[in-house]
Amino acid sequence: MKRVDAAMLAVLAAEANLAPSVHNTQPARWALDEEGRVLLAADLSRHLSVGDPTSRDMGLSCGAALEGMAMALAARGIGVTIDDLWTRNLLDWRPGYRLAARLQLTGEDAVRPALSEWTARRFTWRARFSPTSPEQIKRLEHWAVQAVDVRLAYGRKDLAFVASLNDRSSLATMRERAFRDELVRWMRLSPRHPAYSTDGLNLAALQMGRLEGALAGHLLASPLFDIADRLGLGQALVAELEKTMTAAACLLFHRPENESPIVSGQAFYRFWLSFTRFGFAGWPMAVLADLPSAAQALRERFALPPGHRLINVLRVGPAPSTVPKYRLPAGDLVLDGKPA
The missing domain is CATH 3.40.109.10 (NADH Oxidase)
Structure with missing residues (x-):
């Protein structure tokens, strides 16, 4: 089975973080668990308590980042199966985070999605x-x-x-x-x-x-x-x-x-x-x-x-020019997978 190490996860996280998020809050955080699965968590410090009282926009933002991660992995020939954890409202993984999804890397080669070439544009x-x-x-x-x-x-x-x-x-x-x-x-x-x-x-x-x-x-x-x-x-x-x-x-x-x-x-x-x-x-x-x-x-x-x-x-x-994407450093997007 193909695996992802911490250094590669940071690169993948930066690519996934090109996805849109509400107010550009970038709430998606990534970690590896002991079985080599990729975990997606929402950073609750980036929740808009007034504008998003039900946390739905935070979930949508994390979902967009998840799609970005799946595309980034597929571009490297790595397929995934996704376990959506959002509706379980898992807040006990570690303080300050909501566990959103778990990605199991598959042994099957993935085909690079056609849409992935447009993420930077x-x-x-x-x-x-x-x-x-x-x-x-x-x-x-x-x-x-x-x-x-x-x-x-x-x-x-x-x-x-x-x-x-x-x-x-x-x-x-x-x-x-x-x-x-x-x-x-x-x-x-x-x-x-x-x-x-x-x-x-x-x-x-x-x-x-x-x-x-x-x-x-x-x-x-x-x-x-x-x-x-x-x-x-x-x-x-x-x-x-x-x-x-x-x-x-x-x-x-x-x-x-x-x-x-x-x-x-x-x-x-x-x-x-x-x-x-x-x-x-x-x-x-x-x-x-x-x-x-x-x-x-x-x-x-x-x-x-x-x-x-x-x-x-x-x-x-059409826009007359492009606008740069302002994003957090890759190191800020990756967490130690071990619970606190």
Whole structure:
């Protein structure tokens, strides 16, 4: 049977960590147990207690990293069988971590997944998109029609509906001071921030200049937002409608409502890599899935299948440039597999 040692695990973990995670919190941690199996755990210090009270987004983030790990192993000819442990809520493996999955390395040679070549090219673009060619739209439409977990919203009427709903939903969420405080804790609005280049949402990721970032941080982390909102300026502060309307389309990603977040997260990473192939970047509008009223409005307009829940909505389109991925060092992603 093929095995992975600690040095190789660090390399694999760095590749797996190219996967998307909520607020770029990067909660996935890796270890080897005494039988040579790869363990995936969620670092609970990276849980968003306000924005993600049920830990579902953390599970989705770990699931995406798990898919990244499976692809990294397959690229080296190593297959795996996966034991999803998320729903067992295993918190006693070691303090501060939730055991999420166990990977048994198989003796069978694995074939490198076609999507794995796109992991380095996937990125989030939080600004206006470039114009889309008819050929790109055609390829996107053909793929979306074939996908069992995607609904395509495009054309000005559908885009305007999603864009307007996103702005209203964002304002409702940002009116919660606790949510804003938590968001600001994960924003890296100055290059002097000690975690600027490793995690969270920095100026480059947010497509902000230094002055804009400083103003945003001051506004969000103080009562000034509430004052501006009372003056009728709240919607203008969070509005993204004009940027959203430059997207080629919005993609509604849905999965069975009782599916483990780990499995949904694996599928989400494959979903994002799938449209990356067409030269598209993505920009999540997670609030549309998190806010029940918004999710229901989208369910009705775009006829989501019965028994499925909306996981996320991404506006997609060509980006004029790439944005670097800011990630934790590989050594921070690997744990000693022995329980404390």
